[in-house]
Amino acid sequence: MKAYVLEKKGQPPRWSDFELPAPKAGEHTVNIKAAALNHRDVFITQGLYPGIKAPSILGADGAGLAGQREVVINPNVGWGSSLAHQEPSYRVLGMPDHGTMSEQIILPEDRLEDKPAHLSWEEAAALPLGGLTAYRALFTRGGCAAGQKVLISGIGGGVALFALQFALACGAEAYVTSGSPEKLEKARAMGAVGGASYKEDDWHKKLAGMAGGFDLIIDSAGGPGFAFFPKIANFGARIVTYGGTRGKVPDFSPQMIFWKQITIHGTSMGSDQEFRDMLAFVGKHQIRPVIDRVYPMHRANEAFQRMAEGAQFGKIVLSL
Amino acid sequence: MKAYVLEKKGQPPRWSDFELPAPKAGEHTVNIKAAALNHRDVFITQGLYPGIKAPSILGADGAGLAGQREVVINPNVGWGSSLAHQEPSYRVLGMPDHGTMSEQIILPEDRLEDKPAHLSWEEAAALPLGGLTAYRALFTRGGCAAGQKVLISGIGGGVALFALQFALACGAEAYVTSGSPEKLEKARAMGAVGGASYKEDDWHKKLAGMAGGFDLIIDSAGGPGFAFFPKIANFGARIVTYGGTRGKVPDFSPQMIFWKQITIHGTSMGSDQEFRDMLAFVGKHQIRPVIDRVYPMHRANEAFQRMAEGAQFGKIVLSL
Numbered sequence: 140m141k142a143y144v145l146e147k148k149g150q151p152p153r154w155s156d157f158e159l160p161a162p163k164a165g166e167h168t169v170n171i172k173a174a175a176l177n178h179r180d181v182f183i184t185q186g187l188y189p190g191i192k193a194p195s196i197l198g199a200d201g202a203g204l205a206g207q208r209e210v211v212i213n214p215n216v217g218w219g220s221s222l223a224h225q226e227p228s229y230r231v232l233g234m235p236d237h238g239t240m241s242e243q244i245i246l247p248e249d250r251l252e253d254k255p256a257h258l259s260w261e262e263a264a265a266l267p268l269g270g271l272t273a274y275r276a277l278f279t280r281g282g283c284a285a286g287q288k289v290l291i292s293g294i295g296g297g298v299a300l301f302a303l304q305f306a307l308a309c310g311a312e313a314y315v316t317s318g319s320p321e322k323l324e325k326a327r328a329m330g331a332v333g334g335a336s337y338k339e340d341d342w343h344k345k346l347a348g349m350a351g352g353f354d355l356i357i358d359s360a361g362g363p364g365f366a367f368f369p370k371i372a373n374f375g376a377r378i379v380t381y382g383g384t385r386g387k388v389p390d391f392s393p394q395m396i397f398w399k400q401i402t403i404h405g406t407s408m409g410s411d412q413e414f415r416d417m418l419a420f421v422g423k424h425q426i427r428p429v430i431d432r433v434y435p436m437h438r439a440n441e442a443f444q445r446m447a448e449g450a451q452f453g454k455i456v457l458s459l
Numbered sequence: 460m461k462a463y464v465l466e467k468k469g470q471p472p473r474w475s476d477f478e479l480p481a482p483k484a485g486e487h488t489v490n491i492k493a494a495a496l497n498h499r500d501v502f503i504t505q506g507l508y509p510g511i512k513a514p515s516i517l518g519a520d521g522a523g524l525a526g527q528r529e530v531v532i533n534p535n536v537g538w539g540s541s542l543a544h545q546e547p548s549y550r551v552l553g554m555p556d557h558g559t560m561s562e563q564i565i566l567p568e569d570r571l572e573d574k575p576a577h578l579s580w581e582e583a584a585a586l587p588l589g590g591l592t593a594y595r596a597l598f599t600r601g602g603c604a605a606g607q608k609v610l611i612s613g614i615g616g617g618v619a620l621f622a623l624q625f626a627l628a629c630g631a632e633a634y635v636t637s638g639s640p641e642k643l644e645k646a647r648a649m650g651a652v653g654g655a656s657y658k659e660d661d662w663h664k665k666l667a668g669m670a671g672g673f674d675l676i677i678d679s680a681g682g683p684g685f686a687f688f689p690k691i692a693n694f695g696a697r698i699v700t701y702g703g704t705r706g707k708v709p710d711f712s713p714q715m716i717f718w719k720q721i722t723i724h725g726t727s728m729g730s731d732q733e734f735r736d737m738l739a740f741v742g743k744h745q746i747r748p749v750i751d752r753v754y755p756m757h758r759a760n761e762a763f764q765r766m767a768e769g770a771q772f773g774k775i776v777l778s779l
Contacts, residue, residue, distance in 0.1 A: 224695035224720035280722075361713040375544035383713035391711035393681040393703035396725030400544035402600075403723040405716030 142196045142241035143439045143457075145234060149186050152197055154437040159237060162245045167205045169212065169246060173264035174239040174436065175200035176446050176455045177297065178384075183234050184443055192235040199232045200454075201239025202254055202263035209254040212239060212246065213414050214267045222279070222410050231268065231408065239264070240439060240457060252415065255422045265297070265428035265454035266421065268408065272381055273301035274417035275409035276357055278309075281379045285310030287354040290346060290371070292364070294334070295322040295452045298381060300429045302357045303331060308424040314350055316342065316364075322452055329429075343367040352376075360385040369395035379404045429453030462516045462561035463759045463777075465554060469506050472517055474757040479557060482565045487525045489532065489566060493584035494559040494756065495520035496766050496775045497617065498704075503554050504763055512555040519552045520774075521559025522574055522583035529574040532559060532566065533734050534588045542599070542730055551588065551728065559584070560759060560777060572735065575742045585617070585748035585774035586741065588728065592701055593621035594737035595729035596677055598629075601699045605630030607674040610666060610691075612684070614654070615642040615772045618701060620749045622677045623651060628744040634670055636662065636684075642772055649749075663687040672696075680705040689715035699724045749773030 142157040162168055180197050182188045199214040216236055219226035232238050237245075254263045276298070277283045289306045293299050294315035306313045307330045315326040315334040323334040333349040335342040342364075346353075352373040358365060362385025368378050369392070378401060395401065409417070420426075431451035434442040435458060442455050462477040482488055500517050502508045519534040536556055539546035552558050557565075574583045596618070597603045609626045613619050614635035626633045627650045635646040635654040643654040653669040655662040662684075666673075672693040678685060682705025688698050689712070698721060715721065729737070740746075751771035754762040755778060762775045 221695065227694060365711075365713070374547060375541065380713045380717050382717060386712075388711040388713070389709065391685075391708040392706075393685070393700045393708070393725070396723070397700050397702060397727045399725065400727060401725045403716070405713070405719065405721045407717045407720060 140242045141437070142237070143198065143436065145183065145191075145193050145195050145197055147193050148191045151440060152184055154439060157194070157196065157241070159243060159245055166245050166247055167251060169201070169203045169205045169210060169244050169251070171201050171203040171239055171241055171244060171459055172260035173202055173459065174198045174457045175265045176442055176457070177268050178446070179231060180233065181443055181446050190235070195234040196237040196241045197233050198238030198240035200264055200267045200269075201244065202260055203244075205251055208251070210251040211254045211263045211418070212244070212267060213250045213252060213411060214271070215408065215411055215414065218408070218410050222412065225408065240436060242459060249411075252418055255418060257422070257425050258427065261430055261433050261456045261458055262428050265430055265456055267414070269297035269454065270301050270417050270421065270428070271409040271414050272298045272407070273305055274420065275413050276379045276381050276406045277302050277305050279409070279413060280404035280406045281355045281357065281377050283309055283311050283355055287311045288314070288350045288352065290314045290316070290350070290353045290356045292316045292337070292356070292358045293360055294326045294331070295319065296359065297454045298359065299357070300453055303329060304426050305420065308420070308426060311355075312350070314346055314353070316346070325452055337364055343371050347371040355379070357381070359383070361388055362386050363389055366390050366392065369399065369401055372399060372401050374399045375401070377402045377404055379406055381406050431455050433458050460562045461757070462557070463518065463756065465503065465511075465513050465515050465517055467513050468511045471760060472504055474759060477514070477516065477561070479563060479565055486565050486567055487571060489521070489523045489525045489530060489564050489571070491521050491523040491559055491561055491564060491779055492580035493522055493779065494518045494777045495585045496762055496777070497588050498766070499551060500553065501763055501766050510555070515554040516557040516561045517553050518558030518560035520584055520587045520589075521564065522580055525571055528571070530571040531574045531583045531738070532564070532587060533570045533572060533731060534591070535728065535731055535734065538728070538730050542732065545728065560756060562779060569731075572738055575738060577742070577745050578747065581750055581753050581776045581778055582748050585750055585776055587734070589617035589774065590621050590737050590741065590748070591729040591734050592618045592727070593625055594740065595733050596699045596701050596726045597622050597625050599729070599733060600724040600726045601675045601677065601697050603629055603631055603675055607631045608634070608670045608672065610634045610636070610670070610673045610676045612636045612657070612676070612678045613680055614646045614651070615639065616679065617774045618679065619677070620773055623649060624746050625740065628740070628746060631675075632670070634666055634673070636666070645772055657684055663691050667691040675699070677701070679703070681708055682706050683709055686710050686712065689719065689721055692719060692721050694719045695721070697722045697724060699726055701726050751775050753778050
C-alpha cells in the first residue's frame with residue numbers, strides 16, 4: 140500500500156510504501172477516494188506541532204469506501220462525552236494515528252458516517268475537520284441565528300469559508316475580512332454582504348459603517364486586529380476564536396468586554412455529536428465545500444506548498 | 460433635606476441642603492436609613508466617569524423606609540427586557556439620577572424590594588450593586604455550581620467578597636488573590652480554601668498547585684495578571700471579567716483559550732430579575748454582607764477617602 144508518510148521529524152513527508160497493521164475486531168478498512176489538507180498537517184511537516192511521532196501517515200480529512208458503503212471519516216480520536224470540551228488526551232486523526240493521506244485507513248466503526256449524497260468524493264473529503272470546527276464555532280459556541288450580523292475574518296481558509304456558508308444557510312447576514320481584494324470579491328459572490336481588507340487603516344470602522352455592529356465575530360488570527368473586535372461588537376455579542384495565527388493580542392482591554400456584556404468563546408474542533416449534526420446540516424442545506432485545487436495524492440508535496448503560501452481560497456484536496 | 464451633593468464636576472461633593480422635585484404619580488419617597496459606596500462613586504468624585512452632570516446626589520446603594528415598608532433599592536435605571544445585556548441607555552442610580560446618599564430619595568414603585576429580614580439597615584444598604592454584580596458574574600455568566608473550583612481575584616472589594624460568599628453558599632470550593640496577607644487571611648477565615656498574593660512571583664503556579672486547576676475565575680483587575688488565568692484554567696473553564704482596574708492585558712494569547720475551550724464572559728451589573736434572584740439567594744442562605752466601616756453620612760468625605768486608598772475589606776457604609 141502507498142501512503143503520504145512522515146518518515147522522520149523535520150523531513151518532508153514522502154509518497155511511499157507503508158504496511159498498515161491488520162484490522163482488529165470492530166475495525167474497518169476504508170479504501171480512500173480523496174483526502175484534504177488542514178493547517179495542522181502543514182505545521183506537522185514544518186515540525187511546529189507538539190508530540191510529533193514518526194513514521195506516521197498524515198491527514199485528518201478523508202472519504203472513501205468501507206466495503207460498498209460510501210463513508211466520510213470522523214477525524215476525532217477520543218473527544219470524550221462532554222459537549223463543553225474534549226478530553227485532555229484528545230487527538231485529531233493523522234499523526235500519531237495513521238491518517239487519511241493513504242490508499243487505505245483502518246478505523247473503528249464509530250468513526251465512519253454516511254457520505255452526504257450530494258457531494259463528490261473530493262467535496263466529501265474537504266468537509267470533516269473544517270466543517271466540524273466551523274459548525275461548533277458558529278452554532279454551539281457562537282449561537283448564530285437568522286438575522287444576526289456575523290463577521291468572519293480571514294476568508295479563504297477552510298474553516299472561515301464553511302463558517303460563511305453555514306451562516307448564510309441559517310439566515311445570518313455575513314461580512315468578511317481578508318488581506319486580498321480577490322478573496323473579498325469571491326466571498327461577496329458567495330453571498331457575503333460586505334467585506335474589508337485588514338491591510339487598510341480603519342478596516343474596523345469601515346465594517347462598522349456597513350453593518351452598524353456585529354452580533355457574532357469568528358476569528359482565527361488573534362494578533363493586533365483582535366483588539367478591535369470589541370469596538371465593533373454589539374451589546375451581548377459573541378467573539379469566537381479558533382486560532383492565533385497572528386500571535387498574541389498586544390492590547391486587550393477588558394472595558395468594552397464587560398460594559399457590552401461580550402462573551403469570548405475559545406473553540407477547537409468539536410464533539411462526535413456536532414460532527415453528525417454538521418453532516419445533517421450540510422445535507423439539509425445542500426452545502427458544497429469550496430475547493431481550491433485538487434492534486435493527485437502522490438503529488439501531495441505540491442499541495443502542501445500551496446497551503447504554506449496561503450494563497451488558497453477553499454480546501455486543497457488530494458485525489459486517488 | 461440634606462444630601463451628599465456633587466455641586467460641580469471636579470469639586471469634592473458636600474453634605475448640603477438640597478430640594479428634591481415632588482414625587483410624580485407612582486413614585487414613592489423613601490426615607491434613607493443607610494447608603495453604601497461603590498468604586499463608581501469614587502470615580503465620579505475624581506471626574507473619571509463619562510457624562511458627569513451636576514448638581515447630582517451620589518449613591519447607588521441604599522435601604523430605608525417607604526412609609527412603613529422596609530425596602531432595599533434596586534440600583535438599575537432602565538436595564539431593559541433582555542437578560543443578555545442592558546440597553547445602551549442604561550444607567551446606575553446616583554448621578555445623573557439623584558442617588559441614595561441623601562435623607563430622602565424619590566423612586567418608582569418597581570425600584571423597591573423588601574429588605575431581607577435578617578439584615579440590619581447597614582447590611583441591607585451594602586447589598587444592592589455589589590451583590591447584583593457578583594450574582595450575575597458568578598451564576599448567570601459564570602455558571603458556578605457545587606463542587607467547582609472558583610478563583611476570585613482582589614478579595615476585599617465589595618463584589619469580590621459577595622462572589623466569595625455566594626460561591627461558598629452554593630457549595631463551590633473557593634480560592635482568592637490579594638496584594639495583602641491580612642486580606643488573604645480574612646478570606647480564609649470566611650471559608651476560602653486557599654489564596655495567594657499577586658505581588659509574589661509565580662502566584663499563579665502556587666494557586667494551580669493548591670487547586671489543580673480552576674473551573675471559574677472572577678476578576679475585575681485585568682492588566683498583566685489576566686494573561687495567567689487561561690494557564691491555570693481547566694478545560695471548559697469560564698473567566699468572568701467585571702472590571703479593568705489594572706488596565707489593558709499586554710499579552711493576551713488565544714492559544715490556551717481555544718485549545719481548552721475557555722469562555723471569557725464580560726459582565727456588568729445585572730437585570731432586575733437577577734436583582735430579585737440575588738435577594739432571594741441572600742435570604743435563603745442568610746448571607747450577611749461584610750462591612751468594612753460605617754460612617755455617619757455627613758462624614759461621607761472620610762468614607763470616600765478610605766475607599767480611594769483601597770485598604771477596605773468589605774463595604775463602606777454611610778448611616779443616617
